[in-house]
Amino acid sequence: MEKHIQEVLKQIEIDHKIKILYACESGSRAWGFPSKDSDYDVRFIYIHQKNWYLSIDRGRDVIEIPKNDPISIPIDELLDVSGWELTKALRLFRKSNPPLLEWLHSNIDYYEAFSTKEKLKTLAEKVFSPASCTYHYLNMAKGNYREYLQGEHVKIKKYFYVLRPILAAKWIEKKNTLPPIEFQSLVEDLLPSGALRNEIDILLKRKMSGDELDLEPRIDLINLFLDKEINHLEDYARSLNVHITDPTQYLNEIFRETLEEVWG
Known part of the structure; x- marks a missing residue:
């Protein structure tokens, strides 16, 4: 299944003209209590090409692949795949979004490219609320x-x-x-x-x-x-009343560095 998941991710990159930065398992398989028929809950973070970020009409910042989607590679009935565009992910990261923090610490990685995931993991303790x-x-x-x-x-x-x-x-x-x-x-x-x-x-x-x-x-x-x-x-x-230092400056830097690292 892992090979099939990677094939699906590669096809998503081609179909949507994006680059996937990181993909992982986010459901019961990562939590350690899968059933024999548990879904593979694949979640990923991706980045568009530079021109997408220079448009006033950017479009959706989420990619969801239903099981009956006419993607070039058929989706397995146990495969649930969706991803967040990088700037969306960074805005949620700034708010200490627990699902995103869990993605970054998942014990089942399906794909990782470039340095973005590790930069966010390093910053995670500072944004944790x-x-x-x-x-x-x-x-x-x-x-x-x-x-x-x-x-x-x-x-x-x-x-x-x-x-x-x-x-x-x-x-x-x-x-x-x-x-x-x-x-x-x-x-x-x-x-x-x-x-x-x-x-x-x-x-x-x-x-x-x-x-x-x-x-x-x-x-x-x-x-x-x-x-x-x-x-x-x-x-x-x-x-609880804990003050978290605003990490926006660092997140802007991560976005710009990733844009350059991925697309040159």
Whole structure:
């Protein structure tokens, strides 16, 4: 699949007349709890040719490739591909956008060219906003919790899509740094041995072994933990007031350097 992904990325460059700077996995495969039928969530950052940036009508700053898109290379049914144009990515980076920060720290890279990714990773600690990232993870957790885990019978695999953002927010509270991508790293650091940890470990083993994990009785022990942590993290998020130095000057330099590095 990795070779196919790289072929698709190369074709996107040709079809859209762009250069891809970096591409990675951003979904459950990077988080460490894929199912046998999990999508490959490929995300990338790209740059247009110089003249595109000299136009008053620049057009879209996102490329999305639906599975039925008539691209020259057919998209596999498990492949979900989309990318952000560099200046869009830099504006989001300035706001400490958690998905983008996760892309830069993904443990599954599909493609990297030029120096942009490493420059952004070096700057990531300076733009990291505990408040912005905590609210992102907390809102993700609350939305998934309300939608999937409230009935007597729930979509049991959705626990991971609430647990991971909750643990990511707890990591920020504990360490004041960007949380690791891998779910297991969060669990091992933040959850002590005991009944809750056992329930989560069993669920993780079942998911990764290929169990369907569809509708099953709610796991009250995990729900109680989630209720408690959501309330606690809401209080924590409201208490945050951290000043971040404006990185715009550095980001402008990265953009100009990348434009020159890629296109000459």
